[in-house]
Amino acid sequence: MSDTSINLEALRQRIDQLDDDILRLISERADCAQQVAHVKLSQDEDAVFYRPEREAQVLRRIMALNKGPLDAEEMARLFREIMSACLALEKPIKVSYLGPEGTFTQQAALKHFGESAVSLPMAAIDEVFREVEAGAVNYGVVPVENSTEGVVNHTLDTFMDSSIRICGEVVLRIHHHLLVSETTRRDKVSRIYSHPQSFAQCRKWLDAHFPHAERVPVSSNAEAAKLVKTEWHSAAIAGDMAAKLYNLERVAEKIEDRPDNSTRFLIIGNQDIPMSGEDKTSIVVAMRNQPGALHDLLEPFHRHQIDMTRLETRPSRTGVWNYVFFIDFKGHRDEPRVTAVLEEVQLRAAELRVLGSYPQGVL
Numbered sequence: 001m002s003d004t005s006i007n008l009e010a011l012r013q014r015i016d017q018l019d020d021d022i023l024r025l026i027s028e029r030a031d032c033a034q035q036v037a038h039v040k041l042s043q044d045e046d047a048v049f050y051r052p053e054r055e056a057q058v059l060r061r062i063m064a065l066n067k068g069p070l071d072a073e074e075m076a077r078l079f080r081e082i083m084s085a086c087l088a089l090e091k092p093i094k095v096s097y098l099g100p101e102g103t104f105t106q107q108a109a110l111k112h113f114g115e116s117a118v119s120l121p122m123a124a125i126d127e128v129f130r131e132v133e134a135g136a137v138n139y140g141v142v143p144v145e146n147s148t149e150g151v152v153n154h155t156l157d158t159f160m161d162s163s164i165r166i167c168g169e170v171v172l173r174i175h176h177h178l179l180v181s182e183t184t185r186r187d188k189v190s191r192i193y194s195h196p197q198s199f200a201q202c203r204k205w206l207d208a209h210f211p212h213a214e215r216v217p218v219s220s221n222a223e224a225a226k227l228v229k230t231e232w233h234s235a236a237i238a239g240d241m242a243a244k245l246y247n248l249e250r251v252a253e254k255i256e257d258r259p260d261n262s263t264r265f266l267i268i269g270n271q272d273i274p275m276s277g278e279d280k281t282s283i284v285v286a287m288r289n290q291p292g293a294l295h296d297l298l299e300p301f302h303r304h305q306i307d308m309t310r311l312e313t314r315p316s317r318t319g320v321w322n323y324v325f326f327i328d329f330k331g332h333r334d335e336p337r338v339t340a341v342l343e344e345v346q347l348r349a350a351e352l353r354v355l356g357s358y359p360q361g362v363l
């Protein structure tokens with residue numbers, strides 16, 4: 001036997017021993033999670049098993065402790081899956097998302113809740129809200145803003161008519177690929193299907209590489225991928241999940257014009273989330289229609305040195321010229337300086353609703 005094969009053998013034996021340890025430790029961890037479930041149930045028969053603030057703390061701790069060689073995000077992803085499996089042992093979690101299967105929203109749902117969550121595709125954003133409101137699922141996942149294309153107005157508008165709360169956020173790096181099926185004539189592509197937002201995010205690449213192909217907008221990237229299966233002269237722009245789901249080949253990868261293209265998704269539910277230590281709060285405010293209203297709204301945030309991460313304006317559905325403001329800022333509603341700001345804004349506003357305080361996205 002050569003030296004290298006002896007070495008390989010020894011290393012594999014060591015890996016087997018380590019796997020034994022990992023297996024034992026994961027099982028012990030799962031056992032602990034089951035005991036946590038018993039404690040929760042003994043305190044409250046309607047106990048909520050999923051604890052986003054605790055999950056965020058676990059992942060942040062692991063990322064801070066990690067010394068490599070795996071990078072912190074990779075390590076957190078592994079722990080994300082362990083926690084997902086532990087939670088499923090306590091109580092399986094059901095999550096609705098803006099479908100169909102294979103969309104970036106499904107990818108975001110899995111990134112946030114892990115593979116052990118049961119995820120159910122819905123045809124529209126309102127349906128995701130409705131399922132959560134009706135208690136048919138525990139949580140929902142909807143897109144809210146894209147770094148290239150801006151806000152998803154439909155999601156914001158749906159919050160105005162709903163009592164649903166925001167329980168979390170997840171940011172997904174969006175990579176688009178040009179996809180074809182095994183029967184596509186790659187030199188004869190004359191039509192490309194995709195969602196309008198994806199076309200917008202890949203405009204320059206398309207102008208340079210497929211200036212003459214017809215661009216056909218469809219309701220989702222997954223739908224685009226599905227259509228390609230049946231047409232020999234068509235391609236689709238979609239992401240990894242759709243490529244995998246419909247078994248398509250990537251003719252060109254990462255064709256988005258901006259390398260930092262990302263989408264933020266919200267986790268919606270019926271629950272108030274306690275502080276995790278690094279939180280955000282989202283509010284919706286209607287101001288009276290008078291001069292200086294916007295200044296009056298923003299001034300308390302400035303004075304209390306609260307870091308505002310987003311401000312969107314949407315027309316209110318009640319008065320013709322009235323606008324409402326969607327504001328995200330750092331901090332949790334239970335922190336004294338946040339409570340103070342909310343009290344001041346309440347006095348100046350026609351209406352204020354806290355949509356939720358939740359952990360800042362970790363992964």
Ligand SMILES: O=C(O)C(=O)C[C@]1(C(=O)O)C=C[C@@H](O)C=C1
Pocket residue numbers: 033036037049050051052054055058082083084086087090
């Ligand atoms: O700490 C808890 O409350 C648990 O239920 C345990 C645990 C975990 O596996 O660490 C599992 C699910 C919760 O969402 C948070 C954490």
